[in-house]
Amino acid sequence: MRINFGELVIGDIAKEYLQRVIDKNWASEGDNVKEFEEEFAAHFGYKHAIATSSGTDANICSCAALYDFGAKRGDEIITPALCFVATPNSILAAGFIPKFVDIELENLNIDPHKIEAAITDRTKAIMVVHTMGKPCDMDSILKIAQKYDLMVIEDACEAHGATYKGKVVGTIGDMGTFSFYTAHQIVCGEGGIVATDDDEIADVVRSVKSHGRPPDSIYFDFQRVGFNSKMNDMEAALGLEGIELFEKNFDKRKNNLYKLLELTKELSDYCYFIKEEEHEKISPHAFPLVLKDEKYDRDRLYNYLESKGIQCKTLFGSLPTQHKAFKFLNYQSGQFPVAEYVGKNGLHFGMHQYINDDDLVYISDSLKGYFKYF
Ligand SMILES: Cc1ncc(COP(=O)(O)O)c(C=O)c1O
Numbered sequence: 216m217r218i219n220f221g222e223l224v225i226g227d228i229a230k231e232y233l234q235r236v237i238d239k240n241w242a243s244e245g246d247n248v249k250e251f252e253e254e255f256a257a258h259f260g261y262k263h264a265i266a267t268s269s270g271t272d273a274n275i276c277s278c279a280a281l282y283d284f285g286a287k288r289g290d291e292i293i294t295p296a297l298c299f300v301a302t303p304n305s306i307l308a309a310g311f312i313p314k315f316v317d318i319e320l321e322n323l324n325i326d327p328h329k330i331e332a333a334i335t336d337r338t339k340a341i342m343v344v345h346t347m348g349k350p351c352d353m354d355s356i357l358k359i360a361q362k363y364d365l366m367v368i369e370d371a372c373e374a375h376g377a378t379y380k381g382k383v384v385g386t387i388g389d390m391g392t393f394s395f396y397t398a399h400q401i402v403c404g405e406g407g408i409v410a411t412d413d414d415e416i417a418d419v420v421r422s423v424k425s426h427g428r429p430p431d432s433i434y435f436d437f438q439r440v441g442f443n444s445k446m447n448d449m450e451a452a453l454g455l456e457g458i459e460l461f462e463k464n465f466d467k468r469k470n471n472l473y474k475l476l477e478l479t480k481e482l483s484d485y486c487y488f489i490k491e492e493e494h495e496k497i498s499p500h501a502f503p504l505v506l507k508d509e510k511y512d513r514d515r516l517y518n519y520l521e522s523k524g525i526q527c528k529t530l531f532g533s534l535p536t537q538h539k540a541f542k543f544l545n546y547q548s549g550q551f552p553v554a555e556y557v558g559k560n561g562l563h564f565g566m567h568q569y570i571n572d573d574d575l576v577y578i579s580d581s582l583k584g585y586f587k588y589f
Pocket of ligand 1: 269270271272274298299301370371372393394395396405406407
């Protein structure tokens with residue numbers, strides 16, 4: 216018995232698109248990528264979608280695009296203290312400094328009340344993350360961004376198709392990024408997209424993801440610093456299938472999420488669970504939980520679930536204070552109390568479309584089996 220975090224199944228639609236690659240003997244960014252970009256933009260209602268080789272690259276390109284809009288190397292980008300590490304890593308890779316802000320326990324997203332205190336005259340953007348597919352409080356974030364003239368990047372890598380007050384996440388701010396790694400809803404193996412409704416931003420991101428050339432050029436005219444962040448046609452083949460099956464998979468995952476929340480509701484004395492509010496549609500990325508007391512011992516629960524074949528991940532940890540990688544930024548333990556609590560007491564596991572009802576009962580029985588000793 217093994218319930219993995221995510222799974223990739225390559226179906227007939229993807230195989231047809233893969234056949235195109237074989238017939239053409241061409242795998243670099245080509246027809247499949249173009250179609251994937253168009254279909255993704257049309258499906259979610261974005262004006263532009265620019266494919267990249269990963270969600271991390273989508274993040275790097277979206278940050279690097281800020282140089283065309285007044286940012287200078289070494290400027291700061293505000294970002295949550297707790298999220299997948301690719302977000303602050305990308306900020307650094309693009310030449311900026313991440314300015315970490317604590318999160319809220321109820322939603323695991325950046326705490327808008329703490330953003331203003333982190334703004335300096337070098338702040339150029341707020342890069343939020345819709346962690347676990349739950350949208351951030353975008354009204355408050357946009358209000359602060361407007362007040363201080365900051366751009367807003369939404370890392371929506373875990374939030375394909377999530378909505379906030381009727382708007383699909385990704386272009387509520389200036390740009391949104393997506394990942395198509397196997398854990399996510401649309402899967403390419405590896406892959407990403409930057410979405411934007413702004414023509415000028417779209418041109419800059421297209422340029423940045425191809426060495427800073429003019430958009431869609433392959434010649435040696437380098438107008439800005441850029442990278443090779445292009446997606447390839449084999450990856451896009453898988454993603455095209457993912458778009459066709461999106462609604463079906465989204466509904467299955469959402470049903471799974473709701474069924475497991477129902478099956479585990481008696482554990483609400485022990486755990487905080489994810490909650491969908493009226494103004495939003497959560498994208499069912501995974502099943503997160505945070506222990507209500509340290510005595511329930513997250514590491515023990517983690518090992519227990521793993522021993523039952525349920526693949527677990529922690530809830531990332533407080534990046535500035537619980538991970539060595541960001542030590543050089545000199546944050547102090549205790550500066551991000553919520554992120555640090557969640558980092559010590561949270562975990563998540565998969566809720567994908569290949570998990571069936573028996574698996575859900577098995578997961579809930581396993582969880583109940585653990586807590587019955589308390
Ligand atoms: C919030 C977030 N941002 C960025 C990424 C990076 O995406 P990728 O793994 O495609 O580079 C991920 C990956 O899972 C993610 O969850």
